Amino acid sequence: MAQLSDDCFAFGGPMMSVDEALGLIASRIEAIGETEMVALVEADGRILARDIAAPLPLPPFTNSAVDGYAVQGRDLPREKERAVPVSGRVAAGGSAGQAQAGFAMRIFTGAPMPEGTDTVFMQEDVRLDDHGRVVLPAGLKVGANVRPAGEDVPQGHLALKAGQRLRPQDIALAAAFGQTRLEVIRRIRVAVFSTGNELASPGTPRAGAQLFDSNRFMLMAMLKRLGCEVGDLGILRDEREPLAQALKQVAGRHDLLLTSGGVSTGEEDHVKAGVESVGRLVLWRMAIKPGRPVAMGVIGGTPFIGLPGNPVASFVTFVHVVRPTVLALSGAIPAPVLPIPVRAAFTYRKKSGRREYVRVTLRRAEDGALEAVKFPREGAGLLSSLVDTDGLVELGETITKVEPGARVGFLGYANLL
Numbered sequence: 117m118a119q120l121s122d123d124c125f126a127f128g129g130p131m132m133s134v135d136e137a138l139g140l141i142a143s144r145i146e147a148i149g150e151t152e153m154v155a156l157v158e159a160d161g162r163i164l165a166r167d168i169a170a171p172l173p174l175p176p177f178t179n180s181a182v183d184g185y186a187v188q189g190r191d192l193p194r195e196k197e198r199a200v201p202v203s204g205r206v207a208a209g210g211s212a213g214q215a216q217a218g219f220a221m222r223i224f225t226g227a228p229m230p231e232g233t234d235t236v237f238m239q240e241d242v243r244l245d246d247h248g249r250v251v252l253p254a255g256l257k258v259g260a261n262v263r264p265a266g267e268d269v270p271q272g273h274l275a276l277k278a279g280q281r282l283r284p285q286d287i288a289l290a291a292a293f294g295q296t297r298l299e300v301i302r303r304i305r306v307a308v309f310s311t312g313n314e315l316a317s318p319g320t321p322r323a324g325a326q327l328f329d330s331n332r333f334m335l336m337a338m339l340k341r342l343g344c345e346v347g348d349l350g351i352l353r354d355e356r357e358p359l360a361q362a363l364k365q366v367a368g369r370h371d372l373l374l375t376s377g378g379v380s381t382g383e384e385d386h387v388k389a390g391v392e393s394v395g396r397l398v399l400w401r402m403a404i405k406p407g408r409p410v411a412m413g414v415i416g417g418t419p420f421i422g423l424p425g426n427p428v429a430s431f432v433t434f435v436h437v438v439r440p441t442v443l444a445l446s447g448a449i450p451a452p453v454l455p456i457p458v459r460a461a462f463t464y465r466k467k468s469g470r471r472e473y474v475r476v477t478l479r480r481a482e483d484g485a486l487e488a489v490k491f492p493r494e495g496a497g498l499l500s501s502l503v504d505t506d507g508l509v510e511l512g513e514t515i516t517k518v519e520p521g522a523r524v525g526f527l528g529y530a531n532l533l
């Protein structure tokens with residue numbers, strides 16, 4: 117640890133573990149609490165604002181799970197097959213009617229169970245005899261192939277919880293309850309800036325020593341996936357005062373201010389001093405690789421996050437700092453991303469006390485196992501390393517080496533957002 121502390125001292129801030137950063141965010145960030153009503157078709161990805169208890173049981177009525185013949189339990193053949201006359205027919209959406217003792221009723225999937233019946237023979241398991249009777253095999257249990265009312269969701273059950281991020285299946289459940297609109301947290305408004313004199317916006321002329329700004333577009337896309345309303349505020353030059361003023365000016369209109377670049381402690385890194393002149397700031401070095409310093413602070417009451425400029429560092433720290441901040445602002449139930457176990461097809465050495473992320477591609481090995489293949493190069497500035505891979509292998513603080521064949525945890529890019 118001593119060696120890491122020295123290391124971080126060079127960057128002018130305390131070393132913070134990923135878990136400490138998460139704790140800090142959880143304790144400091146307050147949920148905005150403002151909600152809006154949205155139609156079901158607009159609800160995917162939004163954070164539900166209120167608990168929803170089932171207003172009706174699902175299924176709402178007892179019905180057949182198959183196409184076949186409904187009978188009364190006491191008419192079930194025990195030892196050998198039995199021919200039973202058929203009386204009546206009920207299809208999905210039809211009325212159930214009443215069954216006569218000693219008769220079977222033709223029934224179809226989703227149709228209400230006729231009163232007095234409790235068991236359905238699948239049509240594949242029966243045959244019709246010459247007298248039009250259905251021949252029922254022995255051995256079926258009472259209640260077979262029937263879906264009782266409420267077996268899916270009992271009435272009153274707390275089915276959807278405030279703070280959960282709605283997925284298509286959650287929306288289906290709300291629809292099954294007959295709802296047309298849902299109360300969700302309003303979108304978190306995030307202002308996104310890039311910093312650096314070397315950056316040119318795509319679509320504008322690029323000088324010889326400039327590169328096109330890519331972080332801003334990556335970060336805006338990531339924020340949109342988190343359901344945010346994004347304000348594209350362009351590129352700030354490496355000058356303390358204008359940078360500070362620009363942040364201060366937009367603070368009131370946003371729930372979160374986000375920059376990338378300029379948070380190291382070099383002479384040309386003006387974010388730290390700029391933010392300090394108009395608000396409060398903590399700068400720390402995250403014990404994470406790729407990483408480098410991350411700044412977090414408050415300007416005019418609005419949280420501020422300054423990510424490192426290198427694209428891969430920006431991406432990885434976004435996942436660990438911006439994502440939880442956006443979720444906390446939304447009052448979302450914390451959703452840690454859980455790595456799935458895969459087999460390493462690479463060798464790797466790392467320092468203990470820091471979490472590292474290895475960019476990997478997944479492949480199916482000959483024995484069928486999933487294998488993670490490491491991207492051949494490691495630079496934090498290699499955008500291609502994110503483009504040409506499927507996700508990140510997470511190596512915890514205590515790990516110091518990985519050998520081929522080791523079990524490691526994989527995080528797919530899609531699951532990180």
Ligand code: AMP
Nearest residue numbers: 310329330331332377378379424425426
């Ligand atoms: P900085 O954190 O400002 O020292 O930047 C570190 C590296 O990331 C430098 O090589 C920058 O040119 C690069 N960089 C910073 N911001 C961006 C950006 N928005 N898009 C692409 N690269 C960037």
Ligand code: MG
Nearest residue numbers: 311312377378
């Ligand atoms: Mg810079």
